[in-house]
Amino acid sequence: MLALFETAALAAGRAILDVYNSGPNVTIKADASPVTEADERAEAIILEHLAKAFPDIPVVAEEAVAAGQIPQTAGRNFILVDPLDGTKEFINKRDDFTVNIALIEAGVPVAGIVYAPAKGVAYLGSRAGAEKLTVDADFTVTDRKAIAVRRHEGAPIAVASRSHNSPETEAFLRDNGVADYKSVGSSLKFCLLAEGEADVYPRFGRTMEWDTAAGDAVLRAAGGITLGLDGEPLPYGKINQATDSDFANPFFVAWGGKRG
Template sequence: MDYAKLLDEVVVISKSAGQAILDVYQDDNFGVRVKSDDSPLTEADLASHNVIESALKKLTPEIPVLSEESTDISFAERQKWERFWLVDPLDGTKEFIARNDDFTTNIALVENGRSVLSVIYVPVFDVFYMAAKGLGAYKIEQGEKQRIQVRTVPLVNDEKHYTIVASRRHGLDKVEALCQKLPHYDLSSRGSSLKMCMVAEGLADCYPRLAPTSEWDTAAAHCIVEEAGGQLVRTDFEELRYNTKESLLNPHFLVLGDGNEDWRSLLSL
């Protein structure tokens, strides 16, 4: 499979889905409803889903698509898939409703439980994050494409000073309690998969996620983080895998930049 060519195609699809989201974002009525798990759903979620699903099925008709808005596919069927698209049409729906611009479209190609190609698009800012196995991770901003990578944790008075990013809506108290074990840190919050992208491009050193997420929340960023030189691991430091169980919920996890020994120590305290 030509990952480079496929990435270019998925960027175009993400752009179209982002425009569908912005068309709703500019309206006064988002058509908000509540799903069975009490999470919100808007017309933008559905519009983006329809664009992405249709385009992916046309691009790669042989590869099934699993989207947050089409999760009625049984595990008995899913476990037969060696390769599939894993999609979050609108990651950060609550941020979308709050009109704070921190929302994305997430598209990942999963092969044998691992994310191997992905594009994250930030519609409001027209920014792309993208990666594929063996090709590196990149950011496209204002039409310019540049390679991104995690950073080495900076030192302050010969001690590491961590920049931690967390969800503004989920598990922040647990993250703050964990961070207080560090000698020096700054803590900020962002919405959607942008937290993981911040680690990938060296703007943050760690994103601890100590609250529920689903597999479509992490798959796209997972490939980007790894190709940027970082890690996305469970809190026991085992690899996070996809479509290996009936539930599509993730365990708690860490997104790490350069090194992880400090976090092993912290989590064992």
Template sequence: MNALTVLVARAGAATLSVSRDRMTISGKADGSPVTEADLASDRIIADGLARLCPDIPLLSEERVHLAAPPYAGSFFVIDPLDGTREFIAGRDEFTVNLAIVTNGVPLLGIIGAPALGMIWRGLVGHGAERLAVGGGGAAEPIATRPFPAHGAWIAAVSRSHGDSRSDAFIDSRPGAVREPLGSAVKFCRIAEGEADIYPRLAPTCEWDVAAGHALVAAAGGKVTDGSGAPLRFGEARAGFLVPEFIAWGDPSAAP
């Protein structure tokens, strides 16, 4: 965990070293942007994992053309820069996401938010914690909170990727308060007990979800599909799409 955390911190530092005013921005086949920061982070993580764990396969958003699913046993899932649109817009809510998935289930998750100076990490069955980047202080244990019995509950929602099904899901629950956030920071708010639910009832990709899935589960929460069924990763789904998911801080609130 510590070696992987250092790797995420190094990748995050590389994103911060890129000038957002002068960086090169390209477009992928699906129309999404990719920047120098995405590629710099990807190189650092790929090189580091090749040294640390050369026998464990790697699935990265920036190396998806090299992927060879389905994956048996364990593999890494990496989003070198989650929230590229936030990064381009000059906001601080972008992250570096690293997960280990074993037999289709995310078990370890590390999410670094370099511009916020924070890293969240968790290992399912062993708890979750947050720590300041480069602060030298002790890691602080975190946990999800029970679903509020009275009063408002907090729904983490995407700042850049709203969808009608997620909006309807929240609207059907009176008293919901939306908290717009970028990138995997939404999972972190669930894991540290600052938000109660994060619905994304529209397609996204495995590298957007895997680290947050493990972090929330390690902190005491749960991530399911819209019907309450578990998610599976690395099984050769076209485009590595996750059709929908809901992150629940309180597992008892899930269907």
């Protein structure tokens, strides 16, 4: 399955870069978030690949959900797709936007890919471990290497959202003695933890499951974990929530080699 995820993500990345290089047209969705034709083209490509290979597995994809197309996932394994995470970065011509695909089994992200086409890198995670891939201009993988979270001593290095910082995040960094942090967009924050470039990613802002699942899968495969504020691993497949919409995440903290 992970090989198919890789093929689909690379194909989607090619379409995204075509739009990126020519300049996107931007529209605003009902939730006030931006969307471009790159999101839509990439999602169509990914869904086509998934439908052919895994026709019986439900797929929850960001733009399809926005259009009211929400499959039944209760009690089932399913796939989460964010065709273009970091749309604001994409629109502003920053290169830290990603393609995200993840498999959820019993509420756990067990396999996923995060592909940053403008950076020429991808991250894979599964029960077999985590890898970082180098992708050339022809969308060919030229190198693969195993990655893992780091064990560290002293003050942790944090990674924080470029577009969604908050007072709660600033307080967390202060309370946990964080003296240095990296600012990056999209699900690459999880990947920096997974490859040992940082130690903690606090998120005190709203996210959806398709925003986090692939990066979370990579992080868990590399030896890290994402915890809700209750101290439990972040679950997936959250529907019929009393205080939020289906597939919305609570606040969380993702940890590399040190968990609190």
